[in-house]
Amino acid sequence: MTAAGASKTAADENFPVGSWLLPAALRPHVAAFYAFARAADDVADDPGLDAAAKLASLDRMARGLVEDGEEGVAGRLRRNLAASGVPVDHALALLDAFRQDAVQQRYDDWAGLMAYCDLSAAPVGRFLLDLHGEARSLWPAADALCAALQVLNHLQDCGRDRRDLDRVYLPLDWMAAAGAAIADLDAPSTGPGLRRVLDRCLDGTDALLDRARPLAGRLRSRRLAMETAVIQRIAERLAAALRRGDPLARRVALGKPAYLRAAAGGLARVAFDRLAPGRPVAMAAR
Template identity: 55%
Template sequence: MDIQDASAAKSASSLHASGAETPSGKGAGDENFPVGSVLLPAHLRPVIASFYGFARAADDISDNPSLSPSEKLERLDVMDQSLLHADNTTRGGELARMLAEQGHDVRHPRALLNAFRQDAEKGRYASLEELHGYCRMSADPVGRFLVDLHEGSPDAGAKIYPYSDGLCTALQLVNHLQDCGKDFMTMDRCYLPDAWLAAAGASHSDLYGKELTPGLRAVIDRVLDDTDAQLALAAHLPRALTSRRLAMESEIIIRLARRLAQRLRVGDPLATRVKLTKLDFLVAGITGAVSGFFFGGKGRLPDGEST
């Protein structure tokens, strides 16, 4: 055990993982996209729900305005330690046990914790590359977790990661755009690249406004251009998977993400919350499920290689 692990273990003795949590009251129903839907195999839904619950609890800590950065880091370290002890007395321990029963380790939830640690201390991103680095920690592990779970192992899923990463990064980007004003005003965070803001003649203070300035609109459109590129990569995911159920789920989420990106192209996230409608969910659900059922789950990569 190194010094950092020893320190976290000491904190864990005085701050039990359940006591580290600061629940926001949000749940799966508050998400833009399906979380553990009925399309996924019934025997995997409990561990998916456990993973989501762990991620939500950690996210709530990093977003809590009443905690100092050091307090957030301490609580996140306690949650990290809980993952290393597979018992049912903590949220992390329960998740670790359930993952072990499926033959998986805790690499993906631990990767998420690194994103939440970063959120505790960092509120600005200099470039798109830096923002992508954040997405690799905050979003991509979720897709990799689902791929591993359905494909059977990290070795089996590794070839599919680039496409699940594309989808998860796209989802993270549109979420940042939806909440750009709220994130800045409530947590002093801005995920719009500083270099792009400067190039467009915009500034962070523009996010205090009640509507987008031309400069902010230009930056958001550039982020949406990257979102479209990520979704083009993600389009290969349903066919690359061998799980037809996850292929159907992925196809639906891809279609929802495209629709939300389209809405953000014409909507103003400072003036109102730009969100999906019930009709959007219905159309994406039907067309995505049908497409995923007939064309997904083939285990085929874009170059024709089999996964």
Template identity: 55%
Template sequence: MKSGGMTNAVETPSGKGSGDENFPVGSFLLPAQLRPHVARYYAFARTIDDIADNPDLAPEEKIRRLDGFARALETGEGGPDYAKALSLRASMAETGVPFRHGTDLTIAFKQDAVKLRYRDWDDLMGYCNNSAAPVGRYLVDLHGEGTRCYPASDALCNALQVLNHLQDCQKDYRALDRVYLPEPWLIEAGGAIADLEGSRSTPALRRVIDRCLEGTAELVRQARPLPDLFRSRRFAMEAAFIWRIADRLLRELQRRDPVAERVQLTKGQFAAAGLWGVALVLRTPRPRSFQGG
């Protein structure tokens, strides 16, 4: 990647941006003074995710680069090739957010470099606890909301991660030979990994998708109280917006086949989720201990 006339030999940008995500990244609902910090966090996460998903890099090279980002974030070492990590480090130092919410992501993406199959739901949740939950925890800590919000936040972020895995199940298999659907579940259902090559889900693959959706539905249920926990009205609106997106996407995947088509929300569904989130929070009192928006 070229930046300021110099070639960055570490990053491998995919071209994806915040518009490619299932959820709003640093939307206008968040307090304006915090949005630049969210942007730095997203830039870091997008960069290391692109490295992990690059099909042209060997696993050991992915790990070397991801270790460099983790080291730069923790210690400030690394130079211009790790500018995204150094920028996030400065942001976290300013806001007091723990570095681990960034370094945990590198743990997950190093796992992506070498782990291509998953055993069961607990195995998948172990991955999500590093790849998705830190994002919510970062936002919770950035807003000063406290660790009491972590369980519901983790549930929402992990639900979004699994929904994304299901959306991309065929693409991940074809591009990276990476399958997040538990392989033993597929074998138990009478199927095989090769079922992901078809033009639509086989009955066995559909049963596994539905089984993952059952677990995801429980995560969405656990996440439902999250907006009510936040003292910040704007952050609560953002959380309600994202929860509604997860709930709608869950329902879409329950009735549609992610192998046969790209399952995602329409612009209208996305906008409706935002309006629902705003309306929900406006009619819900905030905890009295909070001062400000």
């Protein structure tokens, strides 16, 4: 439920991207949304473009979402949105996140990072909820899950983001309080100060995951509930792995056995929730 990274395929993602768990009829719409997100992310991360050129390209993508004649990823998404009845607002919000990436490399505090996640991550979850006809009262829980996924991606890639893009998604006030410096991200391993910052970010991520945990059980769509529960469980396992691992020394990720165990645990949780006494059994199949 988070925005796709630049130049990533579905196989490169930490979390399921329009997987077989979702209804087959809706997967093309999900694929169009993720293709659009990847293309916009590639623009924002292109080292050959200056900020003005990036913003101009993103503005063209925005026009393609609302004007006929665009045949690229924006036009494809526009047609999918029209067919599915999902508003264009979520895609436009994503473009605002990529515009921010084009001009902003630092975040003063956690609140600023969460405001960025409101643009870069929350629209993905909201799109999926709208696509499945879910209640918008579930947006806050979905927003929390998507923000957690976004922060986990930033922590995994904190060294690479600094090296390749000179972007730092760690709150600067927390870094100052821990005695950490931006240059610490250039080291081959994580020092004590930076470790404290990472752990504080993981504390915030754990709080987001706690807020998101009820989401899967509240969804009408059984298939979306399964995918959401799998994502939740994988995120919890990845957060724990980042507590133990050093993202500067090597990229911290779940191996295939751990990934499959986490996915199985998520599916088991949905099955248990659906069969729990007192829970309505008339759930939407899609």
